[in-house]
Amino acid sequence: MNSKPLQLVATLVLLALAQAAHAILPIQHWETKRGARVYFVENHDLPMLDVSVDFPAGAGFDTREKSGAANMTANMLRLGAGGMDEDRIARELADVGAQLGGRFDGDRGGAGVRTLSSASERARALEILARMVAQPEFPAPVLEREKVRLIAMLKEADTKPDTIAARTFSRMVYPTHPYGLRSAGEVDTISKLSRDDLAAFHRSHYNAERAVVALMGDVTREEAAGIAEALTAGLPAAAGPAAQLPPVPQLPKSEARWIIHPSTQSHIMVGAPGIRRDDPDYFALFVGNHVLGGGGFQSRITEEVRQKRGLAYSAYSYFSPMLREGPFVVGMQTKGEQAREALDVVNKTINDFLTQGPTAKELAAAKKNIIGGFPLRIDSNRKIHEYLAVIGFYRLPLTYLDDFIRNVDRVTAEQVKSAFQRRIHPDRMVTVVVGPTDRSAKLDR
Amino acid sequence: MSAHFPAPRVIASLALALTLGISGAWQAFAAANTQIAESALPNGLRIFVKTDRRAPVVVCMVWYRVGSMDEVNGTTGVAHVLEHMMFKGTKAVPAGEFSRFIAEAGGRDNAFTSRDYTGYFQMLHKSQLPLAMRLEADRMANLALTSEEFTKELRVVMEERRWRVEDRPRSLVYEQLTAAALKAHPYRYPVIGWMSDLEQMRVEDAKAFYERWYAPNNATLVVVGDVTAQEVHKLATQYFGALKTKTLPVRKITEEPEQRGPQYLTVRAPAELPFVMMAYRAPVLRDPDAEWEPYALEMLANVLDGNEAARLNRNLVRTERIASSADASYDGIGRGPGTFYLSATPTSGKTAQDVEQALRREVQKLIAEGVTAEELQRMKSQAVASHVYERDSMYFQAQQIGSLDMVGLPPSLMDLFVEKLKLVTAEQVQAVAKKYLIDDQLTVAYLDPQPVAGKKPSAPPAGLRHEQ
Numbered sequence: 001m002n003s004k005p006l007q008l009v010a011t012l013v014l015l016a017l018a019q020a021a022h023a024i025l026p027i028q029h030w031e032t033k034r035g036a037r038v039y040f041v042e043n044h045d046l047p048m049l050d051v052s053v054d055f056p057a058g059a060g061f062d063t064r065e066k067s068g069a070a071n072m073t074a075n076m077l078r079l080g081a082g083g084m085d086e087d088r089i090a091r092e093l094a095d096v097g098a099q100l101g102g103r104f105d106g107d108r109g110g111a112g113v114r115t116l117s118s119a120s121e122r123a124r125a126l127e128i129l130a131r132m133v134a135q136p137e138f139p140a141p142v143l144e145r146e147k148v149r150l151i152a153m154l155k156e157a158d159t160k161p162d163t164i165a166a167r168t169f170s171r172m173v174y175p176t177h178p179y180g181l182r183s184a185g186e187v188d189t190i191s192k193l194s195r196d197d198l199a200a201f202h203r204s205h206y207n208a209e210r211a212v213v214a215l216m217g218d219v220t221r222e223e224a225a226g227i228a229e230a231l232t233a234g235l236p237a238a239a240g241p242a243a244q245l246p247p248v249p250q251l252p253k254s255e256a257r258w259i260i261h262p263s264t265q266s267h268i269m270v271g272a273p274g275i276r277r278d279d280p281d282y283f284a285l286f287v288g289n290h291v292l293g294g295g296g297f298q299s300r301i302t303e304e305v306r307q308k309r310g311l312a313y314s315a316y317s318y319f320s321p322m323l324r325e326g327p328f329v330v331g332m333q334t335k336g337e338q339a340r341e342a343l344d345v346v347n348k349t350i351n352d353f354l355t356q357g358p359t360a361k362e363l364a365a366a367k368k369n370i371i372g373g374f375p376l377r378i379d380s381n382r383k384i385h386e387y388l389a390v391i392g393f394y395r396l397p398l399t400y401l402d403d404f405i406r407n408v409d410r411v412t413a414e415q416v417k418s419a420f421q422r423r424i425h426p427d428r429m430v431t432v433v434v435g436p437t438d439r440s441a442k443l444d445r
Numbered sequence: 446m447s448a449h450f451p452a453p454r455v456i457a458s459l460a461l462a463l464t465l466g467i468s469g470a471w472q473a474f475a476a477a478n479t480q481i482a483e484s485a486l487p488n489g490l491r492i493f494v495k496t497d498r499r500a501p502v503v504v505c506m507v508w509y510r511v512g513s514m515d516e517v518n519g520t521t522g523v524a525h526v527l528e529h530m531m532f533k534g535t536k537a538v539p540a541g542e543f544s545r546f547i548a549e550a551g552g553r554d555n556a557f558t559s560r561d562y563t564g565y566f567q568m569l570h571k572s573q574l575p576l577a578m579r580l581e582a583d584r585m586a587n588l589a590l591t592s593e594e595f596t597k598e599l600r601v602v603m604e605e606r607r608w609r610v611e612d613r614p615r616s617l618v619y620e621q622l623t624a625a626a627l628k629a630h631p632y633r634y635p636v637i638g639w640m641s642d643l644e645q646m647r648v649e650d651a652k653a654f655y656e657r658w659y660a661p662n663n664a665t666l667v668v669v670g671d672v673t674a675q676e677v678h679k680l681a682t683q684y685f686g687a688l689k690t691k692t693l694p695v696r697k698i699t700e701e702p703e704q705r706g707p708q709y710l711t712v713r714a715p716a717e718l719p720f721v722m723m724a725y726r727a728p729v730l731r732d733p734d735a736e737w738e739p740y741a742l743e744m745l746a747n748v749l750d751g752n753e754a755a756r757l758n759r760n761l762v763r764t765e766r767i768a769s770s771a772d773a774s775y776d777g778i779g780r781g782p783g784t785f786y787l788s789a790t791p792t793s794g795k796t797a798q799d800v801e802q803a804l805r806r807e808v809q810k811l812i813a814e815g816v817t818a819e820e821l822q823r824m825k826s827q828a829v830a831s832h833v834y835e836r837d838s839m840y841f842q843a844q845q846i847g848s849l850d851m852v853g854l855p856p857s858l859m860d861l862f863v864e865k866l867k868l869v870t871a872e873q874v875q876a877v878a879k880k881y882l883i884d885d886q887l888t889v890a891y892l893d894p895q896p897v898a899g900k901k902p903s904a905p906p907a908g909l910r911h912e913q
Contacts, residue, residue, distance in 0.1 A: 045499050046836050078753075086763065090754035094823045097830020116830055149762075149769045152793050156717040159897045161612060262715055262897060263612040265604070297532075297544040307541060310600030313608055333608050365549055372551015375570050379500035380837045 034208035036232040039388040049217035050385040052112030057205035059183035068185015074109040082131025098125035117218035134234030165267040165434040172430040208235035214388035248325040256431035266339035266435025274328030277321040277394040281419035288416035290366040291358040293317025336436035357417025482674030489662025494674040503670030506566040511658040514631040522638015525558040533594040535587040562851035582684040595648035614714035626888035630701040632781040660691035669843040708888040716894035719797035722788040726886040729783035741873040747824040749773035797891040815875035
């Protein structure tokens with residue numbers, strides 16, 4: 001099959017998108033009276049609206065002593081707020097067909113809702129969302145119940161090889177940084193969390209000045225402005241400068257840990273602290289990782305581990321860019337006896353990539369996929385809403401999506417190689433293997 | 446993450462998704478927007494097109510009406526293995542090139558296998574639809590199936606089985622429960638196959654399955670996106686038109702004999718918490734206009750578990766605090782028999798039997814007292830709204846159209862389903878609970894947690910270097 005016509009079409013798509021005179025996605029941005037940043041795309045194709053309010057209130061803002069407070073705060077917003085108990089909140093949202101969302105990760109905590117855009121349904125759903133973010137009550141009996149449930153879930157998760165691997169990896173990559181804390185907290189810290197802890201966390205992190213409101217869908221700019229004001233008017237005021245996450249220290253040396261577990265497969269993770277969301281090499285690393293292990297069947301890791309050797313069902317690498325250096329992770333699962341072989345293959349693949357960078361052909365193929373597939377990144381309200389929330393929280397340029405294709409297209413093989421070499425150091429990597437065999441296990445072939 | 450995965454729960458999620466939906470005005474909107482054009486080629490290929498111009502993209506899916514229920518003892522899992530092999534080359538497109546062509550065209554592709562069907566899809570810019578259709582037509586008739594590729598890919602599938610099932614106690618519970626609840630119907634086979642069948646599978650098994658079932662007259666093309674039905678029909682004629690019709694085998698599916706009493710089983714696996722899963726035999730939807738029971742069962746599942754304030758969560762988790770989670774679902778759309786599921790995880794100090802009894806008490810209360818008008822209305826509002834939200838995903842819409850057609854139901858059921866849910870009465874919900882949630886039709890599986898031995902990390906030798 002001749003692939004030339006394809007290249008031509010991909011190029012045409014690129015040109016059409018890159019040369020469009022108007023913005024690909026007109027993002028409207030303003031601040032509320034209280035200083036919250038608002039990001040809005042108006043679209044009336046579907047009679048619905050997605051809204052979220054996020055804060056720098058993710059697990060990275062936990063302390064070691066009260067690890068889990070951030071997660072429990074976000075989790076309990078819907079379990080009693082503004083004079084409504086948890087059942088009333090759930091019932092009234094269901095009555096108008098609204099669906100609660102919400103985001104919780106290392107950086108962000110908050111809440112969101114998907115609602116019909118018709119006036120009465122929308123008003124009710126947003127009124128409840130406003131109470132949740134501004135007036136959560138953290139009722140003590142509900143907190144006690146949620147603590148018991150969460151602790152049981154963590155104990156269950158701790159019997160699973162993937163959880164054990166991920167926890168061990170995270171602690172080894174971030175031995176002192178809060179990104180290494182378990183995002184849900186530890187059994188002993190969760191059991192000590194009090195209502196006051198959550199109220200204090202809410203008061204100090206869910207501030208109007210630091211809120212990011214993202215809206216996508218069937219309302220006018222005027223309506224969106226009213227919604228953003230209503231959602232942020234009742235939020236606590238910031239008492240001082242925003243909490244800053246500490247810098248992430250580099251790892252001093254490589255370290256490997258093998259943990260025996262009665263599973264049939266070994267879960268393998270290799271990685272290190274990666275990059276910040278504002279890293280100037282973001283696009284070089286993003287495109288480069290597509291070649292290394294982020295591009296599915298286009299990527300080297302899948303080719304070496306799965307296609308050539310049949311060692312794993314899924315094998316991948318990714319960067320997780322955050323406020324501070326989020327992790328670079330390479331992961332896979334393979335039958336216990338093959339763990340040693342699979343790890344050797346993956347390490348060789350990483351090292352070869354670091355030494356040589358991508359080939360011209362690989363780089364071109366990765367760009368074609370990313371650029372040609374750009375329309376798929378913004379083909380639904382949900383995906384566009386996600387972008388708004390990220391652009392707002394990480395203060396990316398409003399033209400982020402308009403510039404996306406150009407930024408991908410201008411990445412060179414040399415930039416990829418250089419950026420990877422500056423970020424990923426083979427002598428400062430963490431390796432975790434959890435499964436039925438230890439490091440001395442003989443290969444089965 | 447691109448990976449060719451089975452979707453054994455796809456039907457359950459479809460049933461759930463079809464259910465979730467407010468007032469008359471919204472329904473009018475939804476109905477007006479669901480215009481699905483249907484056509485066919487002379488060789489029997491069925492075509493459904495739904496135009497959605499919100500973005501310059503298309504979802505292209507080719508569905509085959511063959512899944513794990515068409516397998517026989519000794520070669521379970523072959524439908525799914527064949528799904529993997531469909532990416533392993535034809536004469537014109539060598540192994541691995543299919544995904545490479547799609548990727549370089551900016552597309553994403555993958556596939557799924559269920560008990561009822563096998564499906565393949567591409568999502569791409571609308572200008573690339575001809576490429577997707579040309580490649581799909583090619584592999585519908587010209588798959589190479591070499592033993593070298595087969596041997597490697599079989600290892601991948603065994604890794605997939607270890608990852609999905611062997612190391613997940615609750616997947617083991619579901620697999621064992623299904624195999625126990627059904628004695629004869631092939632729904633009792635796991636979609637991914639039994640490990641021993643995978644171990645003895647040969648390329649000839651996949652080849653025979655392919656030759657028997659992959660043909661235009663056993664396939665349906667579904668396209669959703671920025672394209673017209675005429676354009677799709679023309680492209681389909683161009684690429685699929687020359688493919689030959691096959692005489693399909695007679696489908697000889699063993700009927701499930703009547704269950705004559707409750708069945709209980711226990712699964713022991715490394716875990717911390719016990720777990721119980723209960724499966725009641727239930728009807729499946731065959732005549733969407735005439736029947737009412739499947740819609741009532743769907744509402745029953747929602748009254749129990751349709752939102753956080755629904756009965757199971759409110760009573761068992763929040764009030765009695767006997768369970769840390771509790772779920773209900775109804776699987777009533779499929780080529781084989783239907784099932785109504787209840788499951789729960791006990792809180793610390795409670796047993797699987799304790800939460801089983803709590804689930805039974807909720808069932809008995811429902812049978813004795815019925816549901817309130819308020820509960821029912823709430824579930825209907827949710828269903829109508831969800832039906833609007835579903836329009837946000839072209840993939841989801843294509844998925845619904847294809848999976849309904851595969852089980853012999855009209856894709857227009859996407860809209861009819863919500864209308865039918867709105868007609869369900871409190872008496873009907875109570876009646877189906879009384880008729881179907883009975884011990885004679887019940888199979889219960891308990892997870893009996895075993896200690897996870899050797900949890901201690903092996904300390905790395907002193908001075909260890911990173912293992913490169």
